[in-house]
Amino acid sequence: MSSGSNSGGLMSSAGLVRYFDNEDRNAISMSPKTVLAFCVLFGVFVQVLSLTVA
Template sequence: MSSDSGGLMSSAGLVRYFDAEDQNTIRIDPRTIVAFGILFGALILVLNAMA
């Protein structure tokens, strides 16, 4: 018996968990998040300049 076999078996559940894609989850493109952050930052700068 090899002592290396325990690591792969213990992580197999996590691999199955992260590979399973739920169809009910919200899918958002990462570029959308970055664009929203940039726009939000620009809005804050504009509002600070007006005050």
């Protein structure tokens, strides 16, 4: 490669790192424990519903 050409590898990924590094203040933030608890409760609800309907 010549010294003037740009391969684009590192420079193209630098923008994505900057984009995903910023946190939006208007975004909803939930702790992982809350998400896990919701998933477990939803799974139990589906199981109970399938037992009562079927």
